[in-house]
Amino acid sequence: MFLILFFIAFALTTQAHDYHRVKFINSANQISGSIHGAFAKVGNYFYLKEENALLLEENNYLKSAVFNTLAKQSENVNIEEKFQLTHALVNKNSYRYLDNYITIDKGERDSIKEDFGVITAKGIVGVIDKTSAKYARVLSILNTKSKINAKLKQSNHFGTLGWDGVHHNIVQLNDIQDLATINIGDTIVTSGFSYTFPENIPIGAVESYRLNDTKDLYIINVRLFNDMTNLRHVHVIENTDLDSLQTLNPINE
Numbered sequence: 122m123f124l125i126l127f128f129i130a131f132a133l134t135t136q137a138h139d140y141h142r143v144k145f146i147n148s149a150n151q152i153s154g155s156i157h158g159a160f161a162k163v164g165n166y167f168y169l170k171e172e173n174a175l176l177l178e179e180n181n182y183l184k185s186a187v188f189n190t191l192a193k194q195s196e197n198v199n200i201e202e203k204f205q206l207t208h209a210l211v212n213k214n215s216y217r218y219l220d221n222y223i224t225i226d227k228g229e230r231d232s233i234k235e236d237f238g239v240i241t242a243k244g245i246v247g248v249i250d251k252t253s254a255k256y257a258r259v260l261s262i263l264n265t266k267s268k269i270n271a272k273l274k275q276s277n278h279f280g281t282l283g284w285d286g287v288h289h290n291i292v293q294l295n296d297i298q299d300l301a302t303i304n305i306g307d308t309i310v311t312s313g314f315s316y317t318f319p320e321n322i323p324i325g326a327v328e329s330y331r332l333n334d335t336k337d338l339y340i341i342n343v344r345l346f347n348d349m350t351n352l353r354h355v356h357v358i359e360n361t362d363l364d365s366l367q368t369l370n371p372i373n374e
Contacts, residue, residue: 204319207231207357209239212256216263216349219286223247223259225355233257236317238358244323244346245269245311246355257357263289263349271324271343272312276301279312282324282343290345291328297339303330309343316360 209231213224227233229252239246239259247267251258260267265286271294272279280296294309307327313320325343333340 203361205359205361207233207359209233209257209355209357211352211355214261214349214352216261216289219265221261221263222250223261223352225257225259225357226255227357228253228255228257230254232359233357234359237360238317239355240318240322240358241347241352241355243348244325245318246347246349246352248317249357261349262292262345269318269324270312270314271309273297273301273303273327274308274310274321275304279314280339280341282309289349292325292343292345294341294343295338297341299332299337299339301339303327303339303341305329309341316362318358 207227209225209227211223212226213222215221215223223239223246225239233249233252235249235252237249237257239249245262247259247261247264248269249257250260262269262282263284265284267282267284269282270279271282273294278297278301280294282292282294284292297303305327309324309327311318311320311322311324323346325345328342328344330339330341332338
């Protein structure tokens, strides 16, 4: 009875006085706004996965467009190459051994095949060497068996990128002619002389360099742009002309 009388008195007071009515409306709006804001945040949280998927799809589209444009403009490409990207998540990643591998959650049912390149937004990760229906294994650049064509971005002098098995953030660019001009901090990118990676994908920066024993070739230590110990989202690069190109001129990346 007390609560009923209280609410009746409260209603009569707010109706009879403009000041009380305005205060009540403002308070109600603040409470309502807070409640709606809380529900909106909760709703947005549940839609994060969907929003991330849309962003990744858009990112794949934009990267594909860039790679295709560069391929058409490149003087190194004699046959028009078309690149498509597929987003994948890293399920397993090793970097402590001499021969390290990465497992991703996309496989043959997603049209993933051997020799497809794998990158992140920062740079290259490796090359797919085995596939199953649901998963694929990536030969990491932190693998002593990895050999990737790379070049100095400034001068276009190219060589072979490998790993000596020492530091997980340093790889080596070999076979660079001693005529090349090299500076600490110079950017190293993919050369475009393979069918796996488009040209000019970032790899890392020159950390140090020296001449080999015969004094005619440089050995360059390259600090990777990617943190190979912390990989989650990656992109798989498919060259849709890969089979035709390898039939004409089989090579290994």
